[in-house]
Amino acid sequence: MDVERIKFERTGGFAGMRIATDLKFADLSDEQASRISELLDDLDFGELPEELLEESMPDQFTYVITVETDDWEHTVTTGDASAPEKMQELLHLLDRLARTKRKH
Amino acid sequence: MxxxxxxxxxxxxxxxxxxxxxxxxxxxxxxxxxxxxxxxxxxxxxxxxxxxxxxxxxAVGGKDRIVYDARNGSSLPGTAVRREGEAAVSDVAVNEAYDGSGITYDLFNDMYQRNSIDGNGMRLDSTVHYRQGYDNAFWDGEQMVYGDGDEDLPASERLFNRFTAALDVIAHELTHGVTQFEAKLMYSQQPGALNESMSDVFGSLVKQYKLQQTAAEADWIIGQGLLTENVNGVGIRSMKAPGTAYDDPVLGKDPQPAHMKDYVNTISDNGGVHINSGIPNYAFYVTAVELGGYAWEKAGRIWYITLKDKLTTNSNFQDCANLTYSVAGELFGAGSIEQQAVQKGWLEAGLTVEGGGTTTPSDNGGCLEALLRLLGVAPVKRS
Known part of the structure; x- marks a missing residue:
């Protein structure tokens, strides 16, 4: 699949602060784009349930990830404790990009 | 009076x-x-x-703590690095989690005779160094979890320090556990904001207890020390002045209201649980300052008994106002200055206690009758 765009939103947490980023894949470095593509493939992201979220746990982050490819779009909502282990690296990469973008 | x-x-x-x-x-x-x-x-x-x-x-078993190290992974609980009674280690986050959960245990045990999170000596498990760049702390239903802040970003871009740095954050997370075993407040909308507020209330009280500060001396800041020097702010929330904890070009402005007229309707953050908690937080602050002295002694006791015995899954702000008022009457007498302080606290947050009109001393038998009522042997009131 050819990923064109990823939207990432993080809400909740102890501080209750929202961060978000809208990434055009073409704007990412080759290294970032390559790793994110691998992780999405490995997760079979397009086939994941839309809700990967168990009961809301106090102060956990809620993540909403939307992936757009050349032929499909899929959104998954998940949380810290309910995200599968193999999704953790993707969450960290996207979260870091969102935190970096909010700099001055 | x-x-x-x-x-x-x-x-x-x-x-x-x-x-x-x-x-x-x-x-x-x-x-x-x-x-x-x-x-x-x-x-x-x-x-x-x-x-x-x-x-x-x-306590059967008494205070029992284990601090684990996730070593920047996401598997919980991680590797045990300090158990109850063991000496301090070189890792400051481990010691903060150990000491913070200990003083939190002490407040609940010494002041409210509560033996740990479940009231029955439950072990206090904490995990530090959760994931990388994790600017958060949470309660997962079984244990406390702490991240190291923005340690994965260049120093000039970091906004958050490690989350064990603030004692009230540790007590906040542990109190989520207490709420889970008691009122079981749903984590959404007003019950969720009450859940958050209870954690801030006892978070702040634990800090005040450690520092032996009166209500007037306390700063009532939640999360002091969490924000780096790159941020214009004193903490994450202010119970004394909700909406003023930070005002920063990157983080924006603290969105908390102090009054019902400014209640924020949103679907984000489980219905704004970390935003609208400012309203009950402010009610507690006003009550505590009105009463003076150590806030954990009277205001804290009223809120604790309410959390333990009165609030239920779907309780909203008005319920909490009515119930804290009722508990103040049970503990200190109808029309007591304690009950009046609770009434004033909620009123300043925009909530009028229902059934909380002017109760005169002649309406009740005072402390003795309150005691008898609690024992279930109060005489039938004459009309």
Whole structure:
């Protein structure tokens, strides 16, 4: 699949602060784009349930990830404790990009 | 103004001691308070200490902590690195989690006779160094989890320090556990904001307890020390002045309201649980300052009993206002300054206590009758 765009939103947490980023894949470095593509493939992201979220746990982050490819779009909502282990690296990469973008 | 206080009670000491050891939580609280005040009035501090030692339930198992290290992974709980009674280690986050959960245990145990999160000696498990760049802390239903902040970003871009740095954050997370075992407040909308507020209330009280600060001396800031020097802010929330904790070009402005007229309707953050908690937070702050002294002694006790015995899954702000008012009446007497302080606290947050009109001393039998009511043997009230 050819990923064109990823939207990432993080809400909740102890501080209750929202961060978000809208990434055009073409704007990412080759290294970032390559790793994110691998992780999405490995997760079979397009086939994941839309809700990967168990009961809301106090102060956990809620993540909403939307992936757009050349032929499909899929959104998954998940949380810290309910995200599968193999999704953790993707969450960290996207979260870091969102935190970096909010700099001055 | 008529004040009902414990020294107005003329209940024989042996009866009070029986209630203090065998009564329900509300009964025990009232009896213990009465004994304490009486002992203080008569200068019997030694008697008070001996009584406390003999009366307070010794925890089965007592305080029991384990701190784990996730080593920047996401598997919980991770590797155990410090167990109860072991010496401090070189990792400051580990020691902060250990000491913070310990002082939190102490407040609940010493002041409210609660043995740990579940009231039955549950072990306090904490995990530090969760994931990388994790600017958060949470309660996962079984344990506390702490990230290291923005440690994965260049120093000039970091906004958050490690989350164990603030004692009230640790107490906040542990209190989520207490709420889970007691009121079980749903984590959404107003019940969720109450859940958050209870954690901030006891988070702040633990910090005040450690520092031995009165309500007037406390800063009432939640999360002091979490924000780096790159941020214009003193913490994450202010119970004293909700909406003023930070105002920063990157983080934006603290969005918390202090009054119901500014209640924020949103679907984000489970219905704004970390935003609208400013309203009950402010009600507690006003109550505590109105009463003066150490906030954990009276205001904290009223809120604790309400959390433990009164609030339920779907309770909203109005319910909490009514119930804290009711509990203040049970503990300190109808029309007491404590009950009036609770009423004022909620009123300043925009909530009028329902059924909380002017209760005159003649409407009730005062402390003794309150005690008898708690025991379920109150005389039938004459109309």
């Amino acid at each position: 008529h004040k009902y206080s414990h020294i107005n009670c003329f209940v024989p000491p042996h009866i009070l001691k029986n209630i203090a050891t065998k009564g329900t939580e509300s009964q025990r609280s009232l009896a213990i308070d009465t004994i304490k005040v009486s002992a203080r009035m008569s200068g019997q501090r030694q008697a008070l200490a001996e009584f406390a030692a003999a009366t307070f339930r010794v």
